[in-house]
Every structure is written in structure tokens, then in C-alpha cells.
Amino acid sequence: MRISDWPESMRPRERLIGKGAHTLSDTELLAIFFRTGLPGKSAIDLAQEALLHFGSLNRLCSASLDEFCRIDGLGPAKYSQLHAVLELARRTMHEDMENQLELSSSSAARDYLRMRMARLPYETFTVLFLDVRNRLIAHEEMFRGTLTHTSVHPREIVRMALRHNAASVILAHNHPSGCPQPSQHDRELTRMLSSVLSLMDIKVLDHFIIAGRHFHSFADHGEL
Template sequence: MGISDWPVTLRPRERLISQGAQSLSDAELLAIFLRTGLPGCSAVELAQRLLLHFGSLGKLCSAAIQDFCAFPGLGPAKFAQLQAVLELARRSTEEELANGVALRSSAAVRNYLHLRLANLPYESFTVLFLDARHHLISCEELFRGTLTRAYVYPREVVRSALRHNAAAVILAHNHPSGEPAPSSQDHELTQLLCSALGLMEVKVLDHMIVAGRRFYSFAEHGEL
């Protein structure tokens, strides 16, 4: 049975309009994106198969084009559409941070970092550069590493902060392992960067670790 044959109250698109996107499951949201299923398989069923195949919505969104297009019912056009949706979400959240105060928009900061870092297969060290009013100037990936480590050079972080004329920064990196707890090296690096940036009168507001849907904030744990 196709979705068009379902009762109106059960159809994902109609439920989204009447109840809001937050009321839908991952599979239902994905079904709206897919629009159509396969012969004998509704869009919702196809979405459920996709999530099962890739393991999670995040892994589907970060899949390489070869893996994405290898699944029946998908292709380059759907891959391009999905990447466009993700980039729109990133830019929308970045605009929110640029127009608002980052410290008062902790949810927006987390959402933005989640979109940028959560599903990367490698460790990325990223810095949000902020002006004196804590509006976002720029967000840059400064260092890229392997599955378990990215080598960070403090002088390059300082140089980038001065180039942007930043008054403050939020440091961030991801743990592809899915464990958000900081390592001893994370603690050492945080203190080193606080000292180096402090000499240039650039304040470190936070260092956030992104691990899937979990976060660790040095500021929230009183470690800055």
C-alpha cells in the first residue's frame, strides 16, 4: 500500500504540516525527502531500510556518494539534494550565530557544531572566531587528523585569531569513537591554547567535544 492510500492523519507530510516536523520519526522525515519509494515498497519503508543499512541518520547523511548511490532507489540526484539540505541547515545556523550572541545561543552553537562535526569519519579541530560582542566572524577547520587524533599547532590557532581580529573563540573538535569525555591530551591542549591566546587578549569561551549526539563542554564543567 502506498502512502497516498494511508489515512490522512498517518501520512508524514500531512502530520508535519499539522503537528510540526519534531513530531515525526527519522524514517518519516527521510520519507518526505525521498518523496517516492520502490515498487512494492513505500517511501517510509524505503527510509526504514536505508536507516537500517547505514546504521543511523547521521551515517546516512555523511555517506560517500559511492556508498549512497549503491543503495537501490538512490542516485546522484538524491545525493546532491541531501547535501544541499545539510548545507542549508549549516548556513542557516551559522547566520543565526553571526546575528546573535553565541553565549546566549548555546543550543544554536551545539546544533551548528553537530552539523559540522558529528558524523565526520576523522578527527577535526575547528574554531569559531567571535567579535567583541560574541557574534560569529567565521568558523574554520584548522586541523584534520585520523580516526583517533588531530595534531593541533597553537601558533596557527593564534595566527588565525589575529587574522580574523577575533576577541574570543570557541574551540571544538569531534571524537569519531562516540565517547565525548576529554582525554588528558585534550585537557593539556585546552590549557595551552588558553595561555597562548590569552597573551594576545583573545578569550577562550569554551572547548566543546562533539561525539555523535553527545557533547562535552569544558566551560560547563568549570574547566576554563
């Protein structure tokens, strides 16, 4: 049965307008995004098939173009639209963070970093530069590549902090493997950067490891 043949009170689009997007399931939200299905397969059916195939909404959104297009009814156009929506969400989050009065809470920084880094297929080391009121000044990707094979130069982070006149920083890198546990190298790097930046009176508020849905906060674990 086509969605247009459903009672109006059951149609995802009408329910979203009437009751809000938060009341819809992942399947219903995807169906609205897909808009159309295939002959004999509604948008709801297509959404259910995609979620079943990938196992979760997160894996669907992280899929490569080739993986995405393996589902009959999904192609480059829908893939492009999906990633445009994801990027809009990231940029909206960035604007919120820039306008937020305080970014010192673990949850606020974590949510922002997960939005930016959780789905990256490569390892990256980024720094959030904050002012004296813990408001975001800039988000800079400082290094890219496996940290054990990439030389993280403290002088570059110090130079950028001075350029932005930052009072504090939040360090972050991701583990594409999905395991958020810090390595000994991660701990040594955190201690070294904290020590170097403290000489410039710049405080390291936290160091996050982002691993998909999971994360590790050095501050929350008393490791700073």
C-alpha cells in the same frame, strides 16, 4: 498500498502541512524526502528499510555513497539531494549563529559545532572567533588530521584572532571514533592555548570535543 491511497489525514505530506514537520516521525520525514519508492514498495517502506539497515537517522546521513546505494531504491541522485539538504541546514544554522546576539552559552555553541562537525570522517581542529558581545565573527578550520600527529601552532590561532579583532574564541575538534572523552594531549593543548591567548587579552570561552551525538565541554567540566 501506495501512500496516495491512504486517507488524506494519514499522508505524511498533508500532515506536515497541516500540523507541522515536528509532528512527523523520522520514517515519515524520510518518506517525504524520498518522494517515491519502488514497485510494490512505498516511500514509507523504503524509509523504514533504510532506517532499519543503518540503525539510526544519524548513521543514514553519515553513510558513504557506496553504503547508501546498497539499499535498493537509493542511488546517487537521492544521496546528492540528501547531502544538499544537510548542507543547507548547516548554512542556515551558520546564519542563525552569525545573527545571534550571544554565543557564550554552551548549548548554542554545541549545537552549531555538532551541525558542522559531527559527521566528518576525519579529525579537524576549528576555532570560532567572537566579538566583545560574544557574537560569531568567523569560523575557521585551522588544522586537519589526528591532533597527536598534527602540530597545532598557537601563533596561527593568535594571528587569525588578531586579524578578526576577536575578543574571545571557542576551540573545537572532533573525535570520529565516537568517544568524546578528552585525552591528556587534549587537556595540555587546551591549557597551552588558553595561556598563549590570554597574553593577547583573548579569552578561551570553551573547548568542545564533538563525537557524533556526544560531546565534551571543557568549560562545563571546569577544565578552563
